[in-house]
Amino acid sequence: MPSPRSGSHPTLVQPLDTRYQVETPEGIDLILRPAGLLPRALAYAIDLAIRGAIMLVLFIALALLGQLGFGLGLILMFLLNWWYMVLFEVLNQGRSPGKQMMGLRVVHDDGTPIGWSASLVRNLLRFVDLLPFAYTLGALSCLLHPSFKRLGDIAAGSLVVYRDEKHPRPELPAADPERAPFALTLADQGALLSFAERQASLSPARRAELAAILAEPLDVPPEQAQARINGIARGLLGSTSP
């Protein structure tokens, strides 16, 4: 099975973000993005509202059935209370309706989909996270843990992560492909490409300011640094025409 490890490659500096890396048996690193307290609380609130609505409708319908309906109602209430989350998490790719709406998902620590026993543990231990009132222990644990786990998650070895969303392909600004004046390391190459790809989201002044940092090593006046970087990025990507 894949072995989880948080943090990053030992030779690199600790990342500033909260990404969580899992090394798979195929020898690649998967990136998971744990979800914090607020989206999780909102997802829970949505689930709570859904359950409340179901219970209301059921009780009105079952009240017509008399004693039999009352008994059935109690059983259904038990199922809703203790099994609603477990069934959705296991049978619906780790997503209860609330989590689905908030774009969240539950997985094992190693990035695999959550199974019966882990889901059961994390949802049974919710009872302790609720203590002493209104999820105090759970919220504290969630705020203090590096990957935002509540106590049930720690015991179950599970993790609530954001679902990946699709990013549109960034347009690189037009420039003549050129070669970098010196050999680039992988990190340099990545930084140059990222700058070119993310330009659209930066203001012109900020763009110029960032590009000017490289003016000296690239041996150009600061005003031309941006065009130069774009050219190098183009050159790194290769020709676009087939």
Next chain:
Amino acid sequence: MKQNLFERHYQKRWKAFAELLESLERGKADARACESFAADYRQICQQLALAQERGYSSHLVEHLQQLAMRGHQQFYRHRSHLGARLLGFILGGFPRLVRSQWRSIAAASLLFYGSLLLMGVLVHQWPDLVYSLMDPEQVSSMESMYDPDARRIGPMSERDAGDDWMMFGHYIMNNIGIAFQTYAGGLLFGVGSLFFLLFNGLHIGAVAGHLTQIGFGETFWSFVIGHGAFELTAIAFAGAAGLQLGWALLAPGRLPRGEALRLAAGRSVQLVAGVILLLLIAAFVEAYWSSIRLVEPQVKYLVGGGLWLLVGLYFGLVGRRSHAPD
């Protein structure tokens, strides 16, 4: 290889893989399309590694990472045939589990039955002691429940509930809820489980002692003996599972605390699955057998004793002869 060439080369395959993933995620993939899944997944992983190694742009790397992530999710899905596993669990897994975890079960049973017996004897000797645990209102409602002259006996009788269904529902919700709390309380360094074990033990003991002392013994004992075999066992097991959680936190041994807790939770939750089964049986017996007044108390004692024996034999003997390894 320049990035654009690389992308052009593999674009089609990535798209096909993404489509396959989508159908798998919806659970609607046809078997023939999945034949190449493992190979495709490995290819994606390899291409991701290449893209990272060659310093391709983060957009491409992220795209491949997403594909690999979704592939990983599908590839390592924990598929299990729940029905077959449940049958295996009942036919041997559960008793084996109980025997292998006899230490925590013995500890929990000692706490539970010990406090139950002690309180029962004490209340029988000094009847006023019952008021130290319950207020007079509770005591009188309990007395009316097991009044030999009542039409129906048991905790729900005062509502004049004629329907077994309602009691079945009540017992399921109430008792399994309590068992879950007893288990979850173990996460508080075992204190919660200890509390629920002792509280339930003392409470049941007080009720038993008091009712026997005032002469309602026959209605009470003939009522509880049948389902008690399953219910009391289940409470002790739930407590044992909770104590395992607490123990993992208090004495994690060589492991880090979080890891010890994770392992203990994985083991103990199986015991909780067994507890659910036991309590379902208990609720059934309690609603449909224990509350019947037509049957003579002697018959109930006989059947109840038989059920205790059955439970004992089940956990003592079933699943001892293991099959040949397959």
